[in-house]
Amino acid sequence: MTSLAESGKKKIEWVKKHMKVLNYLKNLYQTEKPFEGVNVAISIHLEAKTAYLGIVMHELGANVAITGSNPLSTQEDVVEALKEYGLNVHAERTLDESVYWKNIDKILETNPNIILDDGADLGITLIEKHPEKVKNLWGICEETTTGVKRYKSLFKENKLPVPVILINDSYMKYLFDNRYGTGQSTWDGIMRSTNLSVSGKVVVVAGYGWCGKGVAMRAKGLGANVIITEVDPIKANEAIMDGFRVMKMDEAVKYGDFFVTVTGDIDVITKRHFLEMKDGAILSNAGHFDVEVKVKDLEEIAVDKINVRNGVEEYKLPNGKSVFLLGQGRLVNLVNGDGHPAEIMDLSFSLQLEGAKYIKENHQNMKVNLSPVPYEIDEKIAQINLKTLGIEIDTLSKEQQVYLNSWK
Amino acid sequence: MTSLAESGKKKIEWVKKHMKVLNYLKNLYQTEKPFEGVNVAISIHLEAKTAYLGIVMHELGANVAITGSNPLSTQEDVVEALKEYGLNVHAERTLDESVYWKNIDKILETNPNIILDDGADLGITLIEKHPEKVKNLWGICEETTTGVKRYKSLFKENKLPVPVILINDSYMKYLFDNRYGTGQSTWDGIMRSTNLSVSGKVVVVAGYGWCGKGVAMRAKGLGANVIITEVDPIKANEAIMDGFRVMKMDEAVKYGDFFVTVTGDIDVITKRHFLEMKDGAILSNAGHFDVEVKVKDLEEIAVDKINVRNGVEEYKLPNGKSVFLLGQGRLVNLVNGDGHPAEIMDLSFSLQLEGAKYIKENHQNMKVNLSPVPYEIDEKIAQINLKTLGIEIDTLSKEQQVYLNSWK
Amino acid sequence: MTSLAESGKKKIEWVKKHMKVLNYLKNLYQTEKPFEGVNVAISIHLEAKTAYLGIVMHELGANVAITGSNPLSTQEDVVEALKEYGLNVHAERTLDESVYWKNIDKILETNPNIILDDGADLGITLIEKHPEKVKNLWGICEETTTGVKRYKSLFKENKLPVPVILINDSYMKYLFDNRYGTGQSTWDGIMRSTNLSVSGKVVVVAGYGWCGKGVAMRAKGLGANVIITEVDPIKANEAIMDGFRVMKMDEAVKYGDFFVTVTGDIDVITKRHFLEMKDGAILSNAGHFDVEVKVKDLEEIAVDKINVRNGVEEYKLPNGKSVFLLGQGRLVNLVNGDGHPAEIMDLSFSLQLEGAKYIKENHQNMKVNLSPVPYEIDEKIAQINLKTLGIEIDTLSKEQQVYLNSWK
Amino acid sequence: MTSLAESGKKKIEWVKKHMKVLNYLKNLYQTEKPFEGVNVAISIHLEAKTAYLGIVMHELGANVAITGSNPLSTQEDVVEALKEYGLNVHAERTLDESVYWKNIDKILETNPNIILDDGADLGITLIEKHPEKVKNLWGICEETTTGVKRYKSLFKENKLPVPVILINDSYMKYLFDNRYGTGQSTWDGIMRSTNLSVSGKVVVVAGYGWCGKGVAMRAKGLGANVIITEVDPIKANEAIMDGFRVMKMDEAVKYGDFFVTVTGDIDVITKRHFLEMKDGAILSNAGHFDVEVKVKDLEEIAVDKINVRNGVEEYKLPNGKSVFLLGQGRLVNLVNGDGHPAEIMDLSFSLQLEGAKYIKENHQNMKVNLSPVPYEIDEKIAQINLKTLGIEIDTLSKEQQVYLNSWK
Numbered sequence A, B, C, D: 001m002t003s004l005a006e007s008g009k010k011k012i013e014w015v016k017k018h019m020k021v022l023n024y025l026k027n028l029y030q031t032e033k034p035f036e037g038v039n040v041a042i043s044i045h046l047e048a049k050t051a052y053l054g055i056v057m058h059e060l061g062a063n064v065a066i067t068g069s070n071p072l073s074t075q076e077d078v079v080e081a082l083k084e085y086g087l088n089v090h091a092e093r094t095l096d097e098s099v100y101w102k103n104i105d106k107i108l109e110t111n112p113n114i115i116l117d118d119g120a121d122l123g124i125t126l127i128e129k130h131p132e133k134v135k136n137l138w139g140i141c142e143e144t145t146t147g148v149k150r151y152k153s154l155f156k157e158n159k160l161p162v163p164v165i166l167i168n169d170s171y172m173k174y175l176f177d178n179r180y181g182t183g184q185s186t187w188d189g190i191m192r193s194t195n196l197s198v199s200g201k202v203v204v205v206a207g208y209g210w211c212g213k214g215v216a217m218r219a220k221g222l223g224a225n226v227i228i229t230e231v232d233p234i235k236a237n238e239a240i241m242d243g244f245r246v247m248k249m250d251e252a253v254k255y256g257d258f259f260v261t262v263t264g265d266i267d268v269i270t271k272r273h274f275l276e277m278k279d280g281a282i283l284s285n286a287g288h289f290d291v292e293v294k295v296k297d298l299e300e301i302a303v304d305k306i307n308v309r310n311g312v313e314e315y316k317l318p319n320g321k322s323v324f325l326l327g328q329g330r331l332v333n334l335v336n337g338d339g340h341p342a343e344i345m346d347l348s349f350s351l352q353l354e355g356a357k358y359i360k361e362n363h364q365n366m367k368v369n370l371s372p373v374p375y376e377i378d379e380k381i382a383q384i385n386l387k388t389l390g391i392e393i394d395t396l397s398k399e400q401q402v403y404l405n406s407w408k
Helices: A003-018 A020-028 A048-059 A076-084 A097-108 A121-129 A131-136 A145-156 A171-194 A210-221 A233-241 A295-301 A342-362 A375-389 A398-404 B003-018 B020-029 B048-059 B076-084 B097-108 B121-129 B131-136 B145-156 B171-194 B210-221 B233-241 B295-301 B342-362 B375-389 B398-404 C003-018 C020-028 C048-059 C076-084 C097-108 C121-129 C131-136 C145-156 C171-194 C210-221 C233-241 C295-301 C342-362 C375-389 C398-404 D003-018 D020-028 D048-059 D076-084 D097-108 D121-129 D131-136 D145-156 D171-194 D210-221 D233-241 D295-301 D342-362 D375-389 D398-404
Strands: A039-043 A063-067 A114-117 A139-142 A164-166 A202-206 A225-229 A258-261 A281-285 A304-309 A312-316 A322-326 B039-043 B063-067 B114-117 B139-142 B164-166 B202-206 B225-229 B258-261 B281-285 B304-309 B312-316 B322-326 C039-043 C063-067 C114-117 C139-142 C164-166 C202-206 C225-229 C258-261 C281-285 C304-309 C312-316 C322-326 D039-043 D063-067 D114-117 D139-142 D164-166 D202-206 D225-229 D258-261 D281-285 D304-309 D312-316 D322-326
Touching (some): A003 A048, A003 A076, A003 A342, A003 D304, A020 A048, A020 A342, A039 A048, A039 A121, A063 A097, A097 A121, A114 A121, A121 A131, A139 A342, A145 A164, A171 A210, A171 A342, A171 D171, A210 A225, A233 B171, A342 A375, B003 C304, B039 B048, B039 B121, B048 B063, B048 B076, B048 B342, B114 B121, B114 B342, B139 B342, B164 B342, B171 B281, B171 C171, B210 B225, B304 C003, C003 C048, C003 C076, C020 C048, C020 C342, C039 C048, C039 C097, C039 C121, C048 C063, C139 C145, C171 C210, C171 C322, C171 D233, C202 C210, C210 C225, C210 C258, C233 D171, D003 D342, D020 D048, D039 D048, D063 D097, D121 D131, D139 D145, D139 D342, D171 D258, D171 D375, D210 D233, D295 D322, D342 D375
Parallel strands (some): A039 A114, A139 A164, A258 A281, A281 A322, B039 B063, B039 B114, B114 B139, B139 B164, B202 B258, B258 B281, C039 C114, C114 C139, C139 C164, D202 D225, D258 D281
Antiparallel strands (some): A304 A312, A312 A322, D304 D312, D312 D322
């Protein structure tokens, strides 16, 4: 084995130890092999945890073809290791976007029955560019808020040909992955990239959805003073009641030491904002695409750009100040770190596995629609996780059940 | 004016200053008088904030008949003041439940078109005991988790004759009232009743719904070490990720210094639990009915019962230990305190007003069904609240809107 | 027994159950009766916990004379109860300051050997007004930051005739009473007085000493956004690193919804500040004297003053706005509440008892000086408290001790 | 310049941007050059921030000789860069301890007048092994709790020949570096080494001094459930009041997912503990020496040892379980990370600079003693830091000053 493959294998072995729900499911379905003969295509950030999902699917019988969902989050040692495990993998860490799309196409050559998607690139490419492959496709599981949004738009335009299970909208996903996963991994990425104090700093978090709530909660837990920007008045009220300041970005730019965008939208921080920032402001993005901090604007107005640390670019502005951009404005937790903690991805990927199993068993009766995993699957994953933690909870007595269902 | 009425009026004047959304709506509808000639019956814990809702409805034209929703949460000075304001009020603070039901009946004599309910006693009594009055009834607004549950059961049995707007399930209600309202007012009630330290104590919170989350969050914020009990595995996982210990009540009883039940169910703490508790454990309930801590069991096994402070009963147990019950096991924030903060009830009651207005304007086209307020109303209340706080937030540009609706 | 005395006795019985260290010491010294024949004079806020300290001292042999340390924090039912217990008590809840000083004088008529003081009024009055009584006085125990400051000034001017044990500067006092005690009881007092939400509010805390840290920590724990004002640059830096905004009071007045002063100094909020405040700002003080919020200025500029709730005065300002003052600017936790939690005062008062015992046993060899209790007493109280909580901690092995004392 | 030196220079340039107090002092003393001709020897963890301290001392005239204070925390690129800056540097990242001591000796060949020490190795080696060099030595500044302890032991044995300024015991050091620095950098190191969730985990922190407080506070802020072990009953009580569980290590080992030792003592986690741990427990140390987790015991009982990730060793135990040791039991924040944030070391190193300046100016009149920096220096650093942050605070009026100094 090459040393690159060995390094990747080590990483995979590590996460395997900590993805206990996935291991539980693997054991549960070991003899059944529910994915025997099923073509499963995966496009999720290709680091060790995703790799292990691929391996488990493979061990449960699937013909797995796998690539990343972002050209910069792919870890090359993990790719090499996956080849050793016998998976059909096409992925490269690259700045050349065309390579990314070429790999997507290669994956689609396998004529997938089920797609496990993250951001919707794989599924939408199949639907748009390879309509002839739709007939083999039973359904899609989508991991992220952004992908959900895209599939919903497609659906509204009557262009969605197969059912989509919204992993992202399932309880055991968004309550955990978006909040605790993004919360921790974003700050892990920022801290290791900068070696700067979070404590005592003003942190501006754009977006107070589940991801933004996680990022803000951890910033507070690390000693920061947090400002929230929002466009949704209900979420803005929540942020206020959680003790944060809420204001427009036009105002917040004056105060922020760190900025984290998590809106799922474009143009959150743009030209007019950069010039109002404090000298030394640190910019980062934890949303799916690199469009929240408008990097193009930054490139345009900067008089100089210097790589000052791994994953940290200094942009010298015409007003004499500098701002620092982390991970080129891409997902800071994946580009400048290792992504979400293993135990969190364990929950999300166990939902992916169960979602895929549900599609395989029910696709003939499923309507073309978008919905989270059935509630029973959410509960099942929750219960298995408690079991792996050795935690027992109360159960309802018959009297308690009756009472809950009574209006008397 | 009697001094009792004066005291009540003072209380009402105080909350009026702090219920700014309600005041905003009152001004907005002042000339329109949308409730002119409408019979509105209210059964909500009768303290100053509820009184002010009644007064505003009255000022906007409604014929208001008002009572409490729990015989022990009624404040007598507020009742007297309401009479001065010219409202039709029937309510007494009493331990005699029959008086409570007699008042409910008196309210129903007014043949309400709209009911603003809290716990569903008023609406269900009308439907069950006075079916002849159903024809005048356009719809019901229900305030609480418990009431929602009861109306849903009624609906399942096909016994619901009119639409119910689930105020409780509206964003600007459950995200705020249940969490921040219950969170603060529960601890306000416990602290002022006991003058004991929360810091350094083990607090057991039964139930990790929105109310339980609020109670646990504030216990942690006050320095307690919190244990959660749950029957729902998803919520149990959330509690773990929030840093709390999760275990069965059978185990938790050994550690708790304070117990707070917020499950909406019966028999959460019963005979077998009391005897396992530490000497001096403090028991309280923040759920709607006084059935969560099973007081009957406590009365049965206790060898003595002594009132040791306002709202605090000591039960001497046969094992030589004592436990202390707050507010007789009824809603501790209302019985041992003044209920939720004024600004929080402002949001909930503004939804009640808007819900009533929606029923008045749409009842002829509404299906018999249960649903939160239309999202536009939630957003409206959120926006008005930001306005009263002087806080401005971002708005989406056209490009941002297009992006959000695109799958490309 | 009068019903007033009964009410007081009930309160004392309640705190007795929760002052376990004091009970432990009472049992420990029951036969020894270390204060037999010793005249002990106490001037501490006269509510149930102080009363119980007096009773324990009395049971351990002391001739106790007791009064309050602030005319408005005295609870009359407790005074009546103390008479029943046979203590020599002179205290009245009054706005007439002369009554307060008359009671101080009556206490001094007993020719105390030991003074347990809170704010230094009793000790300084003896020294200044009754110099002939100094010869009987062995020493003083002082409870508060403010009293410590005053005795230190006296010492600097060479006017201190006896040693003072600085209870306040002892670890088991200031780390607990000032921080967790003031933190909780201040917010208990504010919440029960106002029934307003702390969550979502801007809270300005003036002073970031141990008391201010406690008040700020709990405000944050209750969901507020906290601003700190300070004059000490080191404490200001601490506040920043704890995630708070720090600014001048001139600036902070524009943002605050609640103000709490805890500086130990005068004129923290004055005329020029009131007029810059938001309409409806709530003012309170948690420092020893009613000089931090300059009430005189408020009285001077106000065009009207109305009592709007128990312990809440509305001041209508000439600019058309109102501000609300809690507890007349006196200690809000004592005037509008029951003071610190019982378990916290248990620690402070156990130090008072041990301090008094130390003076009794060592006064002949003590230098006229000011110092905390000897470290052994601090450790003893800490250990007894752990014991009453049933908590065991590690002990150093011989090897560990050797290592700690080695430079190798 | 070699690419290694370039990498080091980049790191130094980065921290230079964020060490604003040090830059302020450098500018302030630029013309004075207070260290002209002074031999300054530095032994502090040799990464970028220490390097920058060395460079500033050099620019202010000192003849700087510099090495690390732990053979594994030295960063080789930084060493190479320092050579380019013209400093006399002797340091290697190595597992061979003899190399470390050889470098210490080389530094001492420069006959230092002032030593800036971290852990006391440099100063004690001079005193013990090179007594002839004592005559040139004016004084020592010591950075850490551990070094302070060692110098105090030396002093007690009358072996200390020169004054020691206890940087560690200065306010602007221990309140910030020990608490916020260790708090953040420890978790940064653990998170990036493991990619595991802190949220939802049981974290055992051994020691609740300032460092332990920081580690525990951040663990809580990251969503962990924290258990504290202590030998000091006062600190144990603090931990309880902060909401943590406190117990003996013998008990805590059963619950912990992560362990962090910060006691400054030996044998905190030993043979009998490892075997009681949960399978997969993660062990780390944030105390100065690698003696807190007894690695020797672990090596002895383990049946296998595997490097599973950078800085993570798996020890397979005879009971079939595994535990994972981070950074070989050495300072996890420095060995598995980049050490404290730059802004925090800025404060500590500014104190070092000022301490050295104080020694240079006063050594002829200083007694052989141990003390923090004079209070004025602490205040000066605090004020400069506020200035660099653009934060203004209140100042005392004359009346306020008089009041604070009065007993009336």
